[in-house]
Amino acid sequence: MLTVKDAELSFGGIKALDQVSFEARSGEITAIIGPNGAGKTSLFNIISGFYRPQRGQILFDNTDITRMRADKRANLGIARTFQNLALFRGMTVLDNIKLGGHIRLRSGFWTSGWFYGSAQREELALRAQIERDVIDFLELDHIRNAPVAILPYGLQKRVELGRALAMQPNVLLLDEPVAGMNREETEDMARFILDIQERWGTTILLVEHDMGMVMDLANQVVVLNFGRQIASGSADSVQHNPAVIEAYLGTKATQEASLQAS
């Protein structure tokens, strides 16, 4: 479905990504993990088109999208959420989610301004669809008319997921969807992610620090460290990979040092 080949991205001297290659298989959940600053968000940024990789390729269904503009990629069905909330803060929950439908609607300047006729039909159809597939599904009905800015963090995250979902994406990129959430909210979110996968067969890429969640959900795990891909494979195999353990816990020497210190 989505293939990243030898991607390289650097900011000045920092190599944010270095020879990253993996394939997110259709309908599966691929988790991307790694310590802070490993380049996970940067990887998402080159997939969604916010940055261009200096080298390497990104293939979507075997078409090369490396140099495609971000808004064009949305048309292909790539949707994402952000690590730091990026909701439209001046809008209500409903309007935020409606924006997810932007690519599917057709009305332009004149039909929008005139409203009656095709624009109205389209808007009402979108509304009905959103209510069914997003608002009901994510249990947002009690807040649909609330301005997003006043919602608590956990709900804002969920609205952001809803907005991405309204795009009816083929590939969904979730950047730390449960960061800063409590146990209960995390469980809700995990349930939503599994439901999405099951209901629409969406291909999901997941960046997450919550290892429990990653190991439970992911069909495949890719591990980054300092921009380099140090392991990939099933959750089990990655968990026992010495390079991964080292990246997370430090080298033997530093481990011993910290043991002695404690």
Add this chain to the structure above:
Amino acid sequence: MGQFIQYLINGLISGSILALIAIGIVAVFKSTKVVNFAHGHLIMFGAYFYFTFAVMLPEAAFMPSWVAKWEPQWLLDYRGDAMMFSKEAAIATWVSNLPRILLGLVGALAANAVLALLIERLVMRPLLGQSIFAMILSTVGLIWVLEGAAGLIWTAEAEQVPTLGPNFPIRFELFGTNLFLFSASLVNFVIALLLFAGLMLVLRYTRSGIAIRATAEDQSTAYGMGINVPRVFSTAWLIASMTGAIAGAILASRTGLSPAMGLFGLSVLAVVLMGGLDSFLGVLIASMLIGVLEAMAQWKLGGSVAEIVPYVAVLVVILIRPHGFLGQKEIERI
């Protein structure tokens, strides 16, 4: 070729004045992140204050006569019967004007400083932390307040103000062509560049300069490090008002006093953006460039074209280099 050099010189001189005006905008922006659209009007006030203290006040009845015209015997001897526009006569006139020039400068500096502090306290402080939009618009609002206030205060027709330096024509030859400039312009040029260099040194090496730079980097961190951020703001506005007062005095002696001086400030804003808002060096380069371009436009295309040179130039530069010659690009992280 001769003409070209002549206009080049004129351009560099007016460029130096643009730079002097630009300092005020950059200083305020660097420390407070406010771009002052009313800086031109601060300069206009500087000019009117200079006029008040150098022309109106000395002529007041209660002032001793030597303030308006200081003529000790040795000066009269020096002048002797020098020709009208000769160097000696010009220097003698300047010396006899010196008391009122100094009075004018000191008065303008002080009055403008008070004005700037008032603005900072009453307008800018309450808007701290608001959007860029609000900041821009409030300084735009200031334009009207200042213009109206000037209209209420200075009702009399403004007269000629004394030049800061002695004013006599200098003729010289370069590459076989005769060139010409006024000594007063040369003095203005030197004053402007000295002030510019001086301020850069102050910012680099003094405590308050470092405080300003730290605040420019990151306001809240600077605050956390114990820098008195509100004082930094006041300092920046003081720098702006005082360089503005001197620029006002220079402009008043060059082109006369008029309410249109304020609008001139807007063209300097264009120059500042061209150079890069947070770079003194970039702004200096842009000022000189625009000064020269304006002079050339004046020469080849006429005065009304010269007036829009900065605006066209800034459009072109923004399209090619959005953050000006040396401005720092702000990177957006997501």
Add this chain to the structure above:
Amino acid sequence: MITGNYKTRYQDDESIWNNWAKRWGFALSIVFLVVFPFVADNYMLLLAGQIAIFIIAVAGLNVLVGYTGLMSLGHGAFFAIGAYTAVAIHHEWPGTFPLITLVVSILVAAAFGVLFGLPALRVKGLYLAVATLSANFIVLFFIREHWFEEWTGGVRGTETPNAVFFGVELVSQQAKYFMIAPIMVIMLLFAQNLFRTRFGRALIAIRDKDYSAEIMGISLYSYKLKSFAISAGYCGAAGCLWAYFFPAILPEDFGLNMSITLLVCLVAGGMGRTLGPIFGTMLILLVPEMLKVIVSMVTDGDAMAQRYFSPMRDIVFGLMIIGFLIFEPMGLVNIWDRFWRFLSRWPFAK
């Protein structure tokens, strides 16, 4: 107390007039607009025409500044382009049907809007403010210069045509009002519709979070330019009507002063709101008139005191800008909202 606003069809929920207060408010405003010219004297009609024209321009500016979040200090230029285009059209083809003139003015102004909107593709905020400021000076420069003097009249300005509908020349203030008011209503409704559908939502998204909008499939390039085109087009329409409304125009009418006035009307009214331009324009254009009345009352028409009127008007204008930014940055509409919230909760809460 009003406890809620319940609907059984999405269509009702998505309507612009989704409650009785809005429905009645709209109906009453239309009635007012129709009755007004029959009870008003010429002076009031003059003011009303001016306000209506300004409302169109401010509504246009609102599209760009209020909804798309792009700054402009140069919309007076597009206003000027609309006005001079109308004059030029009538110069070349006297007696052109006014609506055709209007459409052409809108298109020409929109084209210039795209041109001066180009910097918006690279910069935001302050840089854009100065870039648009340049538009002001550059456009006025070309209007003043002799190259287009045949159409613009250069620095001396030019007389403007009257609109002629099917052989009827609109000469009186009242007749002109009946041309301007319906156009204003239509253009306001158009803008209102725009912002509850796909197109307008995309603009608001750009304002709120541009990169987020981009990954939702909104092309920043095309929408930003379209926004510039629309807002310039509205100003062009206003300019065209201005040319029909007043007997003559001068380049100075459309300078920086006008650009700022438009912006101030918007801020005073409330950015990104439909009613904002209406409230703001009424306030900003009526205050100087009231000031005039007050000054002449206080001074009994003393000529000496009249001298102070213009600087005082400037000061009041400037203080209003600053005052709004400090005390009511969301504009009059916010006060209006508070009032209605208060009413709907009364008597249980404030």
